[in-house]
Structure formats: C-alpha cells, structure tokens
Amino acid sequence: MASEKKIKTDSKPKAKTAVSKKTKTSKIIEIKNLSKVYDVTEEIKVHALRDVDVDVYKSEFISIMGPSGSGKSTFMNVLGFLDTPTIGTYILDGFASRDLSDDQKAEIRNLKIGFVFQGFNLLARTTALENVEIPLFYRGGYNMKHAQQKAMEMLDLVGLADRAHHTPAELSGGQQQRVAIARALVNDPAIILADEPTGNLDTKTTNDILNLFSDLNNNIGITILIVTHEPDVADFTKRKIIFRDGRVVEDSSIKKRRKVGYNREIYV
Secondary structure, eight states: OEEEOOOOOOOOOOOOOOTTTTTTEEEEEEEEEEEHHHOOOOOOEEEEEEEEEEEETTTTEEEEHHHHHHHHHHHHHHHSSOOOOOOEEEEEEEEEEGGGHHHHHHHHHHHHHEETTTOOOOOSOOEEEEEEEEHHHHHOOOOOOHHHHHHHHHHTTTTTTGTTTGGGGGSSHHHHHHHHHHHTTOOOSSSEEEEEETTTSSSHHHHHHHHHHOOOOEEEEEEEEEEEEEEHHHTTTTEEEEEETTTEEEEOOOOOOOEETTEEEEOO
16 A cells, blocks of 8 residues: 655644554554644644554454544544545544545445444434335445344344334334334444434433344444443443544553443442
C-alpha cells in the first residue's frame, strides 16, 4: 500500500490497542493514520480526528466514548461511510473508503453496516415487519415472500415476532428500538453501529436493550460498536475506546462486564 502524507500533529503517544494479539485473518476494520479536518474558513481548520489507529476484529463488542467535541461522532460517521477521511486509511471488510464513489459507499452501507440510532428512525405508518423489510428491498434480490420471511426471523430474534403487525405508535420505546435492531440485522451486516441507542430509554429498558446486544454478540458473533457517553452503558461491552481532542487516549479491554437481569446486577 502506498504511503500517504500525514497531517502534522504533536508527538503525544498513541493509545495501545486492546486486541493486538489477535490474528489478521479475523480483522474486520483497519484504520491507519486517519485524520479528519474540516475547513471552516480559509484560515480556520477544525481537526476533528488526529492520526487515529484502530483495528476491530470479528465478534468484538466495543464502546466508543469521549466528551462532547472529542471526535467520537466524526469517528462513527467515518466508520459508517457517511464521511471520508482527509488523510489516512479506513478499510471495512476489504473495502477502502477512499477508493469508493458515493454510490458505492451507499451500497456498502446497505450491505455491510447495520445502523441503530437514538431516535429509532422507524417509518410511522408502516408495521414493524415492513420497517424491517426495507433494507432488503434497497438491496434487491428478494421477492415479497422471502423478504417477509427474513424480516420475521429477525423480529423473532429480538423477541418481537408477536408484534410484527403493529405500527411504531403501538409499540413502547424499547420495542421500537428492538425493531430498529432487527432492521439493522436483516442484511447480515459485517458490523452494527449504534449511536447512543439507549439515549431515549428509561433505565430498565436501557438494560434490556444492552442485554439484547450482549446476547447477539455472544450467541451469534455480531460485531457491535456503540457510541455512548454513559459509563454504565460501556460496562456492558468487552472493549472501550476513549477519544479526547480527536485522538484515541485509551483502548482497553473491559475485564468485568455488566449484565442486568431478574432485578439484580451481575458482572461477568
């Protein structure tokens, strides 16, 4: 791979990765020397990301943390092919962001990435089943019967098969987020990107959704990255990456993970 010119930064050491001993064959995300600079004016430039190196391996469950303005949202946008690095390399499952056209990026987003948002982003006048089917129709290759079958399988996976024909207005916040998770899973993506997925939920429902993410990760090996500012949310994950001033300042394994059930907390 040809080397690329790097934006000048200071000499602060980079955080060590928490997964350096894993084999390259299981790597699903590779980020090298990545920086993102926004030109506000000709004189003013905002360095949202600075010389970031991150590898993510299949079946990891990672929280992305940092204060407001730390770069974590920009990092998530780059991961989701919603933004392009100014300098550096981002490769997702063999696809390099800088080599793709806008149309190709849209195709990769649909095929390789499942998004889960704080606001659920469900279509109000369609049923849970129809909401989950939508990515399949963008993808193509599915007839109505097969799309319904696949969508129902995903609703069953998140425990909502019995609510398949209810609209979002007939579902609780937690149920709506489960529909959104089923929609994110329906294309068998390489990764799930969840942006503050419990921000609109109460404590009990938050724990239910995070337990669901944990089960999906543990039982079927879904690779999940969650952006959050809540330490309690991060405690459910297996690895924590913290941003500050556009840099990764911590990348560490979480030794004792939180799990909540039957009105009690346990750490595993």
